[in-house]
Amino acid sequence: MIKKILIANRGEIAVRIIRACKEMGIKTVAVYSEVDRKALHVQLADEAYLIGPPAPLESYLNMDKIIDVAKKTNSDAIHPGYGFLAENPSFDKRCEDEGIIFIGSNSKALALVGDKIESRRTMTKAKIPIIPGMKSKGENLDEFLTEAEKIGFPVLLKASLGGGGKGMRVIRSKDELKSSVEAGKREAKSAFGDDSVYLEKYMENPRHIEFQVVADHHGNVVHFFERECSIQRRHQKIVEETPSAALTLQLRAEMGEIATKVIKVSGYTNAGTVEFLLDKNGDYYFLEVNARIQVEHPITELTTGVDLVKTQIRIANGEKLPFKQDELSSRGHAIECRIYAEDPENDFLPSFGKILFVKEPQGPGIRNDSGLYSGLDVTMHYDPILAKLICWAESRDVARKKMICALSDYVILGIKTQIEFLKDVMEHPEFASGHTFTDFISKNMSDWKERKEKKKYLEPALIATALNLLQKTGEKVKIEKKQTSFDPWLSIGKWELSA
C-alpha cells in the first residue's frame, strides 16, 4: 500500500503529482535544488529536502541523492514525472533493487522502448508499420551517407536515446550530412549521455498523432484515444488537442488497437504513449513510445474524465484497471497551449528573469497546470516550460475561442513569453479549419513578429501608467508632509511606513 511518494521532479508536473497524492491521502516528499527553494512544488509538499546545486546532474538527475532521500523518508514510491529520470532504466532498476516502487514501467520494458533503434526492430518483428530508415546506429560517415542515399533525401537524424524533439536534425542534401551528423552526435551526448544516432526518412507534412495507453500488472491494457500534436516548433510541441480532426472512427479504432499491441509486445506497464506519424494517404507509422506521463496528458483527462496520474499510482499499487476498452469514451474537445519562457522576437530563445506578476485565466472549462507565482525566478538551468493552459468545450471551435479568450486574460509580467504567438496560432484560419500538420509553424508563421501597429490599447496603458506614477508621487508627498508637521508620535523616535 503506497502511503508516501517522493516526487523526483520540479515545476508544474511536480505540482500536478503532489495534488493527485493529496487527494488520495498519500504523503509527499519534494526534492529541490538550491535555486528552487521557493518553488511551488516545495511549498505544497509535506516534506522537502535540498539535494544540491542547480545543475541537474547534481540534483534532479542525481540518482544516489534521490534514493537516499527516499530511504531516509521511508517513501514507498518515487514518481519521476517527465524528463529527468522518468525514462532512465538504470534508475528504474535501482528503485526495484532498493524495494522502492517506481511509478512507471518496469525497467526491462523501459530499456527496450527507450532505445529507439531497438524498438524499431521489435515492432518490425511484430509486423507493426515503422518509418523507413536505419535499424542500427550509424558507425561512420560513409555508412550515414550510404543509408541516406538508400532512404532518399531529405532524411531526419535522430538520437537513439533521444526524445522530446531534442537532437533531431533534418538533412536535405549530401553537403549538410557531415556537419549535421557531428552536431547531432554532440547534442545527443550532452542531452542524453549517448551519441548513438540514426537516420529515418523525413516525412514532409505528416500529422503527429499519439495514443495514451495504460497497462496494469495483471495483463490488462487499454487506450484513452488519441492526441493530435502537430503544432510544433523545432520539433517541440507547443499546441496539442484531442480528438484529432484527421481520424475517422475506423482509423481511431485501428490505431488504438495497434497502440495497445505495441505496449503489449514491449511488455510495458503503467502509463505510456504510442506515437504515430500519419501521412496524407491515411497511412500511419509507429514512431516511438513515450515511457512517461506526458506534458499533454491533461487534454486526455478532460475529454475522458480519467485522472491519469492517479491511475498511474493505482497501477503501481498493484490494482487492476477498473475499466474495459468498450467502457471508455471521449467527450467534447480539449486544446492545450504550452506557455514557454521564450522571446518570440529573438527567435524564441529562452528568456530569463523574475516573473514580477502573474495572473492565470479562470472560468468554466479552463484548466491551469503550472508552478507559477508572482515573484518566481526563471533561471537558465531547466526547461523553459512555465505552465500549461488547457481549455475544454463541447466542440473544437468553441474550445478554440475559449482558448483565445483565456490567452488574452493571461497576465505574465517581467519576462517574455510566447502568449501572443499562441493567440495568433489559435486565430489562424488554417488552425481554425483543422489543417494541422507538423510544418504548420514553418509554413504559416515563420516570419511572425509581434504586431505592434495593431495594438489598440496604448492609450489606456499610457493613462494608467501616468496615473500610477502620479499616485506614487502623491504617496511620497504624503509621507514627507507627515514627517514635517508636529506629531506626538515623532517624539517616540524614528518610525517608518512599510510599503
Add this chain to the structure above:
Amino acid sequence: MEYELVVDGEIHKISIESKEGKYKVDLKNRKVEVSYETITPNCLSIIVDNKTYTVYIAESEGKKFVFVEGEQFLIQEAEKVKEKRFTFEGEGVEGGKIVCAPMPGKILKILVSEGEKVRKNQSLAIVEAMKMEHEIKSTLDGFVKKINFKEEDMVDTEEPIVELETEK
C-alpha cells in the same frame, strides 16, 4: 503633473490634473476625464469614456510592464531610458558591430580568428545553452576586429563575443 513616457522608442506626452477625485488627462490633443481606482499594488481599474480597463502593472529597474486587454507594453519615463550598450546580432540591426551572446551559455566553438575576413550571416561561433547549439552569425561584411572569449568560456546575455569592423 506632466509625464513623458517612452514606448517602443516613441515618446508620448501626457499631463494629468486631479480635481475632486476625478482626473483630467491630456494626451496628444485629446482630453479625457478618467476615473481611477487601485485594486491591488499591481492592478488598477480605470474608466475612460465610460469604457472600463483593468490594467496590470509591475515595475523593475525603472521599466514598467503594463498589461491591458491581452496586450503588453514596456513603458519607461523618458528620463530613465538608458542608452543600450550593445546591439544584438541579427537582421536589420544597422552596423551592429558587436556580436553578443543572445542568452547565457557556454562557447563551444570559435570558428574565426582575429583579422579574418567575414561575410554577413557567416557563422562566427557556436554557443551551447538549454542543451541546444546556437550559431552566432556575422551582422555585416567585414573582418573580425577582436574576439573576447575562448572555447569553453561561459557567457552571459549581451556579453560581446566578437567585435567586427567594416572594411574601409
